[in-house]
Amino acid sequence: MSQWKPICRVDDIPVLGSRRVQRPTGCAVAVFRNAEDQVFALLDRCPHKGGPLSQGIVFGTSVACPLHNWTIGLDDGCAREPDQGCTQAFTVKVEAGQVYLDVDELNSLALDEVKAAA
Template identity: 70%
Template structure:
């Protein structure tokens, strides 16, 4: 029995060649942080929330090696297969189901719309109250 969602649940997001080898591409969402798509040198494609579990760094800007990505902020290694931080670090970033078929990359439409939408990117700069806006 397949653990993947039914065919109708898959949403086309890009082509494999749109993702740089040993790099990433971001997929914007209506709510929540972007999803980062990663491509390994072995042509594996993985999808994680673009958010390091340590300090929220953008994993899409990290360096891909093997089946891990190094966060650009503090060099934490995050597993592309499961979103887990490598020991001795602890933490996990949400992973998304991904399917590659005939060179096209698909994400689960339900996950894309609903998974981990509560995460937001930290804002840099001086604090500003809502009244001053």
Template identity: 70%
Template sequence: MTAQPPEWTYICRIDDIPVLGSRRVARPRGLDIALFRNADDEVFALLDRCPHKGGPLSQGMVFGHSVACPLHNWTIGLRDGQAAAPDEGCTPHFRVQIQNGEVWMDAQELAHHATDLSRPVAGPRTRCHP
């Protein structure tokens, strides 16, 4: 069986993503995706969830090929979602394609990739049983 080439879905214009900033992409199922634009006009897509405590990466600071989580300043690689050492963990990344100033994403990934992940609930742990 041969893999089918991806179907691409239009998301936005590259200028709709601030330089050194982000834009969130809502999905019908699963957490939002964060699109990031660096100073070189490269665009990256990660699940909008830090692997540490689930912080919204879309609210983090973009620098080079990384984003700093706004909660605990973990550095997450924009290319692969990997946390920089000494931290460990990763967040799912998504394929992005730029054509004529437009941002496109793989339709299958938008619909199915990492839809089972959720954001951790903040606050103290409580007991389930007395």
């Protein structure tokens, strides 16, 4: 059974934008909101050169990395063709407008990933 950590309200995430969630170890997690108020969470690191996805442009269910414009799927963290590679996706739960992330995932996934220098 999962433990859920409250992160913020959906309304605290800009439409077509993101918020960053710092973790004690490893790279931060970016929590995204699209135009349909769907919420997604990815490691804040592009699989290409480590760009900060939280600073990218959100469109549909994707985000464009601000460094080299790679398109990353918000649902799975994978680059769209012709690019290849994935970043870690995190489970998100939204209840009554509150956004939650899985505590076990925050404490265990992709802890060895650090933000690369641009």
